[in-house]
Amino acid sequence: MEHARSDDPLLEPAMWKLFRNFFNLAEKRRRWSIEDDIPWEQCNKNLSPAVADVVESFCAVELYLPDYLLHAIPWSRPSRARTWFYANWGYEESKHSMALNDWLLRSGHRNEERMADLDNDIYAHPWNMPHDNVVAMLGYTMVQERATALNYRNLRRRIQEAGGDPALEKLLMLLAVDEQMHHSFFMGAVRLYLELDRDSTLEQLRRVMNHFSMPAIHALADGKQRMTRIKELKIFDDEAYFKDVYVPLLQELGIERSEMRTRLPSKKSAPL
């Protein structure tokens, strides 16, 4: 793993500030309870099976948490800010998988046996890091968190159109807010690297953002089918990625589209 300029004396204090803001906001405004904050008695048992399939796929992505942490902790270890962030992130993501799992069971769309099969499938098809560079991984996760927030929002819309499910709608809203805040942390981290070394950071962002695909689902035994269902329900596809993730993200980061076209690596920029 190539380590970014974590020896830059400005980077760690700025990253720590970013983390403390993330943490303080989460403590103040964002803590929620699986038991108390979701109207479980209002699960819709008659919701379309296609929607339940997509909920299961998103639950699978969340259930890959051990693999994400297994990889994230070693490359984050040089930075206390990133390590503390991942400790908190892991807590929040673990709640996401539990809440989605609970909905699948309580709504009657899945049983314990089927969920155990899913666990086995995930264990048999581990997730591996798509990039070997700290900035690339920060950029990748920044994009993925934004895409996940969008997925949950779009799924919520489809559920409302399909007759509604107050339990699942509330749950997805809570998850989408969490994902958006994860995204903000990673975007803040990418901004710091852009300020430190724009050329090298852009080089990594080109690798990540110009060739993005959602993680983990592909690795599953029936990954292709799962992706097709997500596209069929118009929750996420290449067009949504471009319109609702790629373009707004570049704008927010102050990056021109022309800067994202492939270039030869600049000789002047230090390796990140």
Ligand SMILES: [Fe+2]
């Ligand atoms: Fe999540």
Ligand SMILES: [Fe+2]
């Ligand atoms: Fe997240």
